[in-house]
Amino acid sequence: MAAVSFEGVSKRYGEVVALDALDLEVREGEFVSLLGPSGSGKSTTLNLLAGLMDADAGVIRIGGRDVTALPPERRDIAMVFQNYALYPHLTVFENMAFPLEARKPKPAASAIRAKVEQVAGVLGIGMLLARYPKEISGGQQQRVALGRAMVRDPTVFLLDEPLSNLDARLRIRMRRDLKALHHAIGSTIVYVTHDQAEAMTLSSRIAVFDHGRLQQYATPAEIYDRPANVFVANFVGDRETNFLDGSLSAEGEELAFASALGRVPLGRPRGALDARGPLRLGVRPEAVGVLPDPDAPLRVTLAELSGADLFLTIRAADGLEVVARADPRATRVAEGDGVRLAFDPSRLHLFDAGTGVAIAHGT
Numbered sequence: 360m361a362a363v364s365f366e367g368v369s370k371r372y373g374e375v376v377a378l379d380a381l382d383l384e385v386r387e388g389e390f391v392s393l394l395g396p397s398g399s400g401k402s403t404t405l406n407l408l409a410g411l412m413d414a415d416a417g418v419i420r421i422g423g424r425d426v427t428a429l430p431p432e433r434r435d436i437a438m439v440f441q442n443y444a445l446y447p448h449l450t451v452f453e454n455m456a457f458p459l460e461a462r463k464p465k466p467a468a469s470a471i472r473a474k475v476e477q478v479a480g481v482l483g484i485g486m487l488l489a490r491y492p493k494e495i496s497g498g499q500q501q502r503v504a505l506g507r508a509m510v511r512d513p514t515v516f517l518l519d520e521p522l523s524n525l526d527a528r529l530r531i532r533m534r535r536d537l538k539a540l541h542h543a544i545g546s547t548i549v550y551v552t553h554d555q556a557e558a559m560t561l562s563s564r565i566a567v568f569d570h571g572r573l574q575q576y577a578t579p580a581e582i583y584d585r586p587a588n589v590f591v592a593n594f595v596g597d598r599e600t601n602f603l604d605g606s607l608s609a610e611g612e613e614l615a616f617a618s619a620l621g622r623v624p625l626g627r628p629r630g631a632l633d634a635r636g637p638l639r640l641g642v643r644p645e646a647v648g649v650l651p652d653p654d655a656p657l658r659v660t661l662a663e664l665s666g667a668d669l670f671l672t673i674r675a676a677d678g679l680e681v682v683a684r685a686d687p688r689a690t691r692v693a694e695g696d697g698v699r700l701a702f703d704p705s706r707l708h709l710f711d712a713g714t715g716v717a718i719a720h721g722t
């Protein structure tokens with residue numbers, strides 16, 4: 360039985376279609392991220408699941424039960440928001456105990472203490488229980504907010520950008536902690552983020568949204584290696600994918616892609632490649648090889664060292680640019696140098712230039 364399912368769920372605000380006929384299933388114990396740019400419908404999806412707003416159409420189920428018309432408190436979910444607002448006048452213990460104190464009938468004080476201590480142990484905040492929120496760090500406050508949700512043992516956890524208030528390093532650490540926590544408790548988690556790296560590292564599956572529409576729902580590897588369309592290819596990845604417009608040309612058994620950058624050999628990509636119309640080739644920076652060639656018409660216009668990687672921007676005479684990710688210790692090209700490009704055929708993506716839908720992937 361799916362832990363959560365959306366069947367044809369839509370939501371409008373006046374003219375704005377915030378969510379358009381969403382079909383989505385989350386399996387028991389899965390960690391699913393809702394990923395997309397600002398305004399794509401992620402929070403709307405989560406709020407509909409939590410019961411904080413009503414759907415205009417469709418059915419939402421939690422644990423097989425139709426909850427579409429149920430109020431939030433009867434849905435057996437716990438939600439952690441971006442602004443996790445702990446009660447400042449309550450200690451960590453009292454903050455975490457709060458949902459249990461509010462329960463009717465109220466559990467025994469000893470049962471509440473045991474539950475809070477158990478959850479605090481899992482979260483590694485057992486030594487902070489007597490402190491007030493202002494006496495602990497941002498990351499610790501975030502854990503307390505999670506703990507406050509966990510003491511209720513909900514069927515599903517809903518987290519809306521819970522790490523976005525933390526600095527970059529702490530976010531990466533909390534990401535690991537969240538993953539470990541998910542392994543430890545095994546609950547179903549639906550997690551909203553606009554950070555593709557967060558979604559990639561945490562999720563069993565990622566649902567990518569744009570303009571209120573689900574673009575792709577698949578594992579992180581599938582999303583990365585076989586993006587369903589141009590939007591997904593561009594949004595997922597820490598650098599943008601390079602896109603080239605052109606058309607297919609056959610070279611004996613092999614196929615090639617003719618574009619403003621010249622001929623790109625495609626090898627023999629899988630998938631139906633009888634597309635005759637205009638095509639768009641997608642290639643991630645790490646699949647672009649750069650070879651020094653003083654006579655080539657391509658020039659390196661920018662070399663950015665980011666530590667582990669060297670990002671090279673290469674420009675053709677007509678202004679077309681391609682970004683390559685290179686190993687700084689193995690690359691001997693500098694700004695101004697002439698270069699040739701070699702695309703890894705196993706990592707190319709072909710899209711219909713009109714619709715943006717993927718036609719074939721090299722891998």
Ligand SMILES: Nc1ncnc2c1ncn2[C@@H]1O[C@H](COP(=O)(O)OP(=O)(O)OP(=O)(O)O)[C@@H](O)[C@H]1O
Nearest residue numbers: 372375377395396397398399400401402403404553
């Ligand atoms: N209460 C509201 N009234 C009117 N429009 C709304 C309301 N809430 C959201 N919207 C609109 O619905 C669309 C989806 O919003 P939603 O909050 O789901 O986006 P999001 O993906 O969570 O974005 P963000 O990353 O910025 O949080 C947006 O166009 C937004 O402007």
Ligand SMILES: [Mg+2]
Nearest residue numbers: 401402403551
């Ligand atoms: Mg949001």
